[in-house]
Amino acid sequence: MLWWILLILALVYIGLLAYRALRFRPAPEEARRPPRAPAVTEMAVAVKLSELVKLPTVSFMDGKGEDPAVFSAFQEKLHALYPAVAERCERMLIGEKGIIYRWPGRSGEKPSVMMSHYDVVPAPDENWVHPPFSGAILDGYVWGRGSIDTKCTLAAAMEAAEQLIGEGFVPENDIYFCFSGDEEVAGPTAPAILSALQKAGVRPWFVLDEGGGIVSDPLPGVSRACAQIGACEKGQAELIFTAEALPGHASRPPRHTALGQVARAIRRMESRPWPLRYSPVFLQMAQTLGPYAKWPWRLVYANLGPLRPFISLATGLRGGEFSSQLRTTAAFTMAEGSAATNVLPQRAMASANARIMPGENSKSARRRAQRIARGLGVKVEAQVFSEPSPISRTDDEVWRTLCDAVQDVWPEALPLPFLYMACTDSRHYSRVCEHVYRFSALAWTKEERALMHSYNERISVKALGRMQAFYQCLMMKL
Ligand SMILES: [Zn+2]
Incomplete structure (x- = not known):
């Protein structure tokens, strides 16, 4: 008798779970809008990224083996590759490895910070199809250490600004480009950049750093294009x-x-x-x-x-x-x-x-x-x-602006906040800003994600074009 009762209870329980699952339906989706991404010349950003990858800005925990000349060469190369940015934006060098460009907007009230790091992890020559610092552009890819992590976001953000400045665009609010050269070794540059901003009276309103991307398998059992934005x-x-x-x-x-x-x-x-x-x-x-x-x-x-x-x-x-x-x-x-x-x-x-x-x-x-x-x-x-970062806001206009820029380029992708499991320099900003997001603006598969810190790191030229388009859309909304 007892067994029968237990069996009936178990069946009722399973029935209830199944009932809840059957009623678990997707929220009605708005009609998918057409892409609004501006046309970009993908090869332009690819060629500049290739130039930046060629500089082996490898950082080491103990600093030994680092070549300071390569880091300053990178800073000068960057300045030369983006002449419109160099002319329009004020540059500040922070310590030996920090770079800030300030693009003046109509107002300084709600400044944005586009972050990136240009140091890379070591890349022994073994197993690479093309040498790690060749910057080869072949088979539709830019090859080399740092191409994904994360000279790509740096080059795409700079190219977006270069393009917009060329068109005579002035952003609504100041935009800061903040690049550190020791993120991989948790160096002092990112906090030094933040304190330089604070000393200048800048209170970051919106911060974007490397992080998630567009994936088609965001959770086990789910096949749905999704923009994973690290909150x-x-x-x-x-x-x-x-x-x-x-x-x-x-x-x-x-x-x-x-x-x-x-x-x-x-x-x-x-x-x-x-x-x-x-x-x-x-x-x-x-x-x-x-x-x-x-x-x-x-x-x-x-x-x-x-x-x-x-x-x-x-x-x-x-x-x-x-x-x-x-x-x-x-x-x-x-x-x-x-x-x-x-x-x-x-x-x-x-x-x-x-x-x-x-x-x-x-x-x-x-x-x-x-x-x-x-x-x-x-x-x-x-x-x-x-320590773990606070959770940034995902319920206000700033979050929606970011999602909007994502959907301009990837209308099929559902933007969602997620827990980013690695550490980024952006963690320093979480103390002072409630809109800190980690998003690499890149559609990638699990295999491509695994190329970070591994051999044969590369990014497709097409992906770079879309990354630049995303930054352009975003900068026009900030
Ligand atoms: Zn990185």
């Missing part, structure tokens, strides 16, 4: 696990060496993923895109609340991109023990790169890791790189 970003910290023990000969080991203790902590950490946390931007995305999902994903998105324990378990066990959108993560990347194979380590260390969800912070991440490692003789410390 917030995760924080980052190194969680360092250390254990100490007496040194000695490896022929007479204790049950667990110091390295073994650390390994046990790693094992515990990996078997206990962070609890699920639906960020407001994820909920907005699931609510809007869930109705387009195929089964059984539609059932999932329609029932995020009731299915929470299952989603938590399944994503936690699986890991990967979707899971990372839903929780803080910690990836163990480095470990260290004894210096010789037959010597017991006196000190062992492992380090996990933690990416922290908005709503949490590095302190809570460290505390949780320490709790998990309790009883193992392992100490956990945190080296904080950045």
Whole structure:
């Protein structure tokens, strides 16, 4: 009898979930408008990007191996490549690697900041079809390190301004182009640029940096063109696990060496993923895109609340991109023990790169890791790189202006806020501006996204043209 009751209850529960999924329908869409992107000469931006890629502006954590002459050569090349910008806009160089151009508008009241960085990560020659700093324009692509990350946004924004200035256009509000040369190593330039702006009395009203793009697979199970605009970003910290023990000969080991203790902590950490946390931007995305999902994903998105324990378990066990959108993560990347194979380590260390969800912070991440490692003789410390950013507004005119510019170029794409999982220089602006967005204005596949920081990084000439068109549309609205 009891079994029958349980079976009926289970069937009713499943029926309810299915009913909710069936009623989960897309909001009626406005008739798709025609594209309003201006015509651009894609090759012009491609040729200039190629010139910029040829300069190996590689930044290093310790600064060793960097060539300051290349960075100043980049600054001068940029000035020479965009003569109209150079003439119309005031240039300020900040420190050794910061560049600001101020394009005066009719008003200085609501200034915008177009951000980018021109330093790149190292690119060993192996595996590249065309050398990483060749800037080759071949097969419809500009090849080379930095072509995607992110000299492309820099070149496209500058070309857009060059074009508009040439047409005699004056923006409604001042537009600042702020480029840093040490983003990849979390250098001091972006904060220095921000404080220079603040000293000059500039309060950024709208900030755009690299970030999301146009994708056709925004969520698992969903095939729908979508413009993913980063409205917030995760924080980052190194969680360092250390254990100490007496040194000695490896022929007479204790049950667990110091390295073994650390390994046990790693094992515990990996078997206990962070609890699920639906960020407001994820909920907005699931609510809007869930109705387009195929089964059984539609059932999932329609029932995020009731299915929470299952989603938590399944994503936690699986890991990967979707899971990372839903929780803080910690990836163990480095470990260290004894210096010789037959010597017991006196000190062992492992380090996990933690990416922290908005709503949490590095302190809570460290505390949780320490709790998990309790009883193992392992100490956990945190080296904080950045705290999670606040969530920018997605309910006002500024957000709608950005979405409008996106749809001028990609009318088929639904603009939606999302959680950007990497760190950008724009995080410094989140303290002083509630409209900080991360969007690279680029339609890309998962494979193309994977080219960042990898070999054969390249961007299509066509994509560059659309990127420039987007900046033009945006600048005309700001
Ligand atoms: Zn970047």
